[in-house]
Amino acid sequence: MVLLNGAGGMLRCPIILAFTVLLLATHWVGAQPARKYSTRNKAAISAYEQAIEFYQRGQNGEAINALYRAQQADDRFVESYLLLAQLQENRHDFPAAFEANARAIAIDSTVYLKALLDAARTGFYSGKYPECEAYAIRYLALPGEREDRRRMAQLILESSRYARWALSHPVDINPEPLGEGVNTRLDEYFPSISGDGLRLSFTRLIDKGSKRQLTPLQEDIYLAKRSSTTAPWETAHDLGTPVTSDQNEGAQSMDSDAKRMYFTRCSGPCRLYYTDRQPNGRWGEPQVLPSPINLKGVSSKQPSISPDGRTLYFASNRKGGYGGYDIWCSTQDESGTWAAPVNLGPNINTFADEQSPFIHFDNHTLYFASNGHPGLGDLDLFVARRSRNDTAWGSPRNLGFPINTPSTDMGLIVSADGQEAYYASNRNTSNGLDIYRFSLPDTLSPTPVSYLRGIVEDASNGTPLAAHCQLVDLLSGEEIMQPVASDDGLFDVCLPVGRQYALFATFKGYLDQSVHFDLQNVHQAETPQEQHIRLIPIRKGAKLTLNNVFFDTDSDVLQPASHIELDRWVALLKAHPNLKVRVAGHTDNVGDKSYNLDLSRRRAHSVTAYLQSKGIASGRLQSVGYGMERPVATNDTPSGRAKNRRTECEIVGI
CATH class of the missing domain: 2.120.10.30 (TolB, C-terminal domain)
Structure with a gap:
C-alpha cells in the first residue's frame, strides 16, 4: 500500500522501479486559505510564516524548528501542527507526523478535514493500528469527500486490520x-x-x-x-x-x-x-x-x-x-x-x-x-x-x-x-x-515443476535435428508449450509434475513422431528426465508406432486423447497428397488368439475411419490386424506387453 508523498518511501526512485505517486498528503501550504489563521498571536504567526519560507527553499530542518517556536508561542495553533505533520512525513518520521496530525485534530478537526485521513495514514505507518482505524472511520463518515480519498481511507482501514492479523500470525520463513x-x-x-x-x-x-x-x-x-x-x-x-x-x-x-x-x-x-x-x-x-x-x-x-x-x-x-x-x-x-x-x-x-x-x-x-x-x-x-x-x-x-x-x-x-x-x-x-x-x-507454493530434456535425432544415423516440438497435457488436451530443439537436437523445458504428457516432434522431410510419459517426480537441472525422439525420413516402407493413440480396455473405441496425434497425421497426409498408409493393430498374448486378432483389426479400422472423417480419401488408407503374431518385446513382463499393444502406421505409397 503506497500512501506517501514519494516513491514508496525510498530515498531514491529509479525509473524502472518508479510507480505512480498517490498525492494524498496534499500540501497543507497550498491547501490553506491565505492569511486566515486559527491564532492571533503575532509571534506564532511570524514563526509560522518563517517556516513556510524555509519550506519553500527546501530547508525542512529550519522549517521544523520555526514551527516549534510557533507552537511555543501558541500551543493551539492548528496550522502549525498541520504543516509540521507534512514536513515530518516528508522525512518519513511517521510517529512525529502522526502526533502532529492528532494534535491538530484534537484542537479543531474542522480546520482541515483531510487531516483525519493524514492521521490514519501516518498512524498506519507508525504501527498505531487502533488509532489509525479510528481516524479512518471518522474520515469515511464525512459527507462530500472526494471519491479517490474515500477509496484510500477504506484501503488504510482494511490494511490496518490485515496488518494486526498478519503480525500475530507470521508465516514460518526466514528471509536471508x-x-x-x-x-x-x-x-x-x-x-x-x-x-x-x-x-x-x-x-x-x-x-x-x-x-x-x-x-x-x-x-x-x-x-x-x-x-x-x-x-x-x-x-x-x-x-x-x-x-x-x-x-x-x-x-x-x-x-x-x-x-x-x-x-x-x-x-x-x-x-x-x-x-x-x-x-x-x-x-x-x-x-x-x-x-x-x-x-x-x-x-x-x-x-x-x-x-x-x-x-x-x-x-x-x-x-x-x-x-x-x-x-x-x-x-x-x-x-x-x-x-x-x-x-x-x-x-x-x-x-x-x-x-x-x-x-x-x-x-x-x-x-x-x-x-x-x-x-x-x-x-x-x-x-x-x-x-x-x-x-x-x-x-x-x-x-x-x-x-x-x-x-x-x-x-x-x-x-x-x-x-x-x-x-x-x-x-x-x-x-x-x-x-x-x-x-x-x-x-x-506453485505446482512443482520438473526439468525435462528432449533429444531429437534421425532414427537411421543419429544426426541431431532442430525439430519443432509440442508438449500436450494428455488428459485435458491443453497445449503446454512448443519448444524448438537447437542445432544439437536438444531442448530443455520445465513442466508441472503429476501429469501425463504427449511430446510430438516435427522436422521437414520426416514423419512426425511422438512419445507419451508420466511426470511424477521433480527432476533438477543436473539430472533432468530425458525423452528421446527418433524421427524417420518419409519414404516407402517407413513405419512408426502411434504412441499417443489410445483405446478403451477390450474396445475399439478411440479415447479423445488420441485425436491429438491422429490430427497430426491428417495434416501430414494433406500436405503430401500422394502418400498412402497402412494402419496395423497389434495386441499382447493375453487372452484368446482369435479374439485378439479381431480386436486388432477393429482398432486399426477405427484409426482409418477417423482419418477418413477428417477428409482423407479411403483409397489412400489400408487397415490390417495382426493380433499377437508380431510382438516387438517379451510378453513375460508388464512393460513388454505394453509395448506389444500398439498401433503402427506404415508408408506404402509415395
Missing part, C-alpha cells in the same frame, strides 16, 4: 540475503532465475562512481551464476554491451532455458526489449518489441515471460486500466505476432499500482507486487492462481509477514521446483534494497 556475490551497498532488485536454477539476473542501481557518464538513476542488468542448485552464487557481472547502454536497463525475465531475455529500457517512457543468447554465450543486439506492446507516450516495463515463451506479462500505465500501473499480458501467435495486450482484470488490478509480475513455470501461478490491495507497507507481495484451461485469475492472497513488512517488498520469483523464492526488500535500511531468498511454505 544472498550474500556479497549479489548484494552490495547499492540497490539490487528485480531478480529473475533460469529454469535450471543456475543463472540469476537482477537489476542494480549504479552510482556516479562509474567511469561512464551516468545519471543518478542509472540502472543496469547483472548476472550471477552457480555450478549447482546448492552452490553459492558467484560474483555478479554487468551483462555488457549491447544490452548495457547509457539508458536504464533492468526488470529482466529469461525464458525457461535462458536462451531469450526480455527486459526494460527507459529513456523517457519505458519500453520492452528482447535479446537472444548467441552461440558464443553473449547476448545479441536488443530488439524493441513492436506495437501494440510498446505504445508512444506509454510506459511498458517489468516483463515476465511464460514458460512456453508465448505469453508476456508486464506492467503498463496505458489507457483502459483500473489505476496507475496495471498488469497486462499479450500472447504471440504462430507467426510471431503479438496480440493486443489484455488487462488481467479487477481481481488483480486496483485503483493504485500493480507491478513486477512473475508467472511461474507452472503457468498457473502469478506473483506480483501491489499498493492497492490491503497490506503491511509500501508494496506488498501477492499470489494469485488460475485453474487449468481458465484465463480468469482468482482473488490474490497476501504472502503475509515476514515476507511482507512495513518496508518495500517486491519482485518475487520462485524456482522451478517451487521450493525457493527470491525477492527484493529494503528491510535492512542501512543497505537499501537487497535480494533475499527463503524456503517457500506449501501454502504459498
Whole structure:
C-alpha cells in the first residue's frame, strides 16, 4: 500500500522501479486559505510564516524548528501542527507526523478535514493500528469527500486490520540475503532465475562512481551464476554491451532455458526489449518489441515471460486500466505476432499500482507486487492462481509477514521446483534494497515443476535435428508449450509434475513422431528426465508406432486423447497428397488368439475411419490386424506387453 508523498518511501526512485505517486498528503501550504489563521498571536504567526519560507527553499530542518517556536508561542495553533505533520512525513518520521496530525485534530478537526485521513495514514505507518482505524472511520463518515480519498481511507482501514492479523500470525520463513556475490551497498532488485536454477539476473542501481557518464538513476542488468542448485552464487557481472547502454536497463525475465531475455529500457517512457543468447554465450543486439506492446507516450516495463515463451506479462500505465500501473499480458501467435495486450482484470488490478509480475513455470501461478490491495507497507507481495484451461485469475492472497513488512517488498520469483523464492526488500535500511531468498511454505507454493530434456535425432544415423516440438497435457488436451530443439537436437523445458504428457516432434522431410510419459517426480537441472525422439525420413516402407493413440480396455473405441496425434497425421497426409498408409493393430498374448486378432483389426479400422472423417480419401488408407503374431518385446513382463499393444502406421505409397 503506497500512501506517501514519494516513491514508496525510498530515498531514491529509479525509473524502472518508479510507480505512480498517490498525492494524498496534499500540501497543507497550498491547501490553506491565505492569511486566515486559527491564532492571533503575532509571534506564532511570524514563526509560522518563517517556516513556510524555509519550506519553500527546501530547508525542512529550519522549517521544523520555526514551527516549534510557533507552537511555543501558541500551543493551539492548528496550522502549525498541520504543516509540521507534512514536513515530518516528508522525512518519513511517521510517529512525529502522526502526533502532529492528532494534535491538530484534537484542537479543531474542522480546520482541515483531510487531516483525519493524514492521521490514519501516518498512524498506519507508525504501527498505531487502533488509532489509525479510528481516524479512518471518522474520515469515511464525512459527507462530500472526494471519491479517490474515500477509496484510500477504506484501503488504510482494511490494511490496518490485515496488518494486526498478519503480525500475530507470521508465516514460518526466514528471509536471508544472498550474500556479497549479489548484494552490495547499492540497490539490487528485480531478480529473475533460469529454469535450471543456475543463472540469476537482477537489476542494480549504479552510482556516479562509474567511469561512464551516468545519471543518478542509472540502472543496469547483472548476472550471477552457480555450478549447482546448492552452490553459492558467484560474483555478479554487468551483462555488457549491447544490452548495457547509457539508458536504464533492468526488470529482466529469461525464458525457461535462458536462451531469450526480455527486459526494460527507459529513456523517457519505458519500453520492452528482447535479446537472444548467441552461440558464443553473449547476448545479441536488443530488439524493441513492436506495437501494440510498446505504445508512444506509454510506459511498458517489468516483463515476465511464460514458460512456453508465448505469453508476456508486464506492467503498463496505458489507457483502459483500473489505476496507475496495471498488469497486462499479450500472447504471440504462430507467426510471431503479438496480440493486443489484455488487462488481467479487477481481481488483480486496483485503483493504485500493480507491478513486477512473475508467472511461474507452472503457468498457473502469478506473483506480483501491489499498493492497492490491503497490506503491511509500501508494496506488498501477492499470489494469485488460475485453474487449468481458465484465463480468469482468482482473488490474490497476501504472502503475509515476514515476507511482507512495513518496508518495500517486491519482485518475487520462485524456482522451478517451487521450493525457493527470491525477492527484493529494503528491510535492512542501512543497505537499501537487497535480494533475499527463503524456503517457500506449501501454502504459498506453485505446482512443482520438473526439468525435462528432449533429444531429437534421425532414427537411421543419429544426426541431431532442430525439430519443432509440442508438449500436450494428455488428459485435458491443453497445449503446454512448443519448444524448438537447437542445432544439437536438444531442448530443455520445465513442466508441472503429476501429469501425463504427449511430446510430438516435427522436422521437414520426416514423419512426425511422438512419445507419451508420466511426470511424477521433480527432476533438477543436473539430472533432468530425458525423452528421446527418433524421427524417420518419409519414404516407402517407413513405419512408426502411434504412441499417443489410445483405446478403451477390450474396445475399439478411440479415447479423445488420441485425436491429438491422429490430427497430426491428417495434416501430414494433406500436405503430401500422394502418400498412402497402412494402419496395423497389434495386441499382447493375453487372452484368446482369435479374439485378439479381431480386436486388432477393429482398432486399426477405427484409426482409418477417423482419418477418413477428417477428409482423407479411403483409397489412400489400408487397415490390417495382426493380433499377437508380431510382438516387438517379451510378453513375460508388464512393460513388454505394453509395448506389444500398439498401433503402427506404415508408408506404402509415395
